[in-house]
Amino acid sequence: GQQTLAGRVSLSVPPSTASTLLAPRLGELRRRHPAIVLRVIAETRMASLRSEIDLAVRLSRPQDPELVVRRLRRLGFSYYAAPDYLARRTPAQYEFIGYDESLDDSAQQRHMLEFAAGRALVLRSNSxxxxxxxxxxxxxxxxxxxxxxxxxxxxxxxxxxxxGVLERELWLVVHRDLRQAPAVRAVAEFLAEALSEDDAAR
Structure with a gap:
């Protein structure tokens, strides 16, 4: 049965998804599969599946034919600021926080630079x-x-x-060679359930 599943599974997840969506649900995974040891790598880069990690959650759909992908949910993005920051400034005075140069090609960064329209970018971080x-x-x-x-x-x-100015999709990604491994499959099924749209609505 499920209780006998054992093994180590490595999972690569974007940091904010890992801390906000995944971490609160890990207790349920532990209850279902106490003999599976999960290694969660919070990172923005696309790690190499199979050689480095077993599973990945990504904000873009990989095109590699060796990878099996499953859409998990939509994820909306909005512009945020501190209330007192907005109270003290007109929109022309807004300054922006964005990703560092390593993520200049991301959809979020491209949108932000267009939205800023020449207004100052005062802080960059990959996190x-x-x-x-x-x-x-x-x-x-x-x-x-x-x-x-x-x-x-x-x-x-x-x-x-x-x-709600931008919408991305979260994808669950696994290498074809690993998808039938029992522990990997169990974690993949859990992630598909835990990070799905339906779960977000509950």
Missing amino acids: ADVQRGAVRAGVGVALLADLPDNLADPAMTRLPGGV
């Missing part, structure tokens, strides 16, 4: 969590995922006219 902390500290405006923690945070508010 959405650092960007969120900077927003809360009143550093500027950032394009962040509409995750439960962000939406519920009283230290941040979404900009009027900046709500």
Whole structure:
């Protein structure tokens, strides 16, 4: 039965997804499969499946034919700032927080640069969590995922006219050679359930 599944499974997940969507659900995975040891690598890069990791959650769909992909959910993005930051400035005075140069090709960064339209980019970080902390500290405006923690945070508010401006999709990715491995398959099935749209609505 399920209780006999054992093994080590490595999972690569974007950092904000790992901390906000995945971590609160890991207790359930542990209850279902106590003999599976999960290694979670929070990273933005596309790690090599099979040689480095077993499973990945990604914001873009890989095109490699060796990979099996499954769409998990949509993820909306909005512009956030501290309420007092907005109260003290006109839109022309907004300053922006974005990703560092390594992520200039990301959909979020491209949208932010277009939205900023020449207004100053005052902080760059490859971490959405650092960007969120900077927003809360009143550093500027950032394009962040509409995750439960962000939406519920009283230290941040979404900009009027900046709500739901971008939508990405979360994908679960596994290498064809690994998808039938029992422990990998069990974790993949759990992730498909835990990170699905239906779960977000409950």
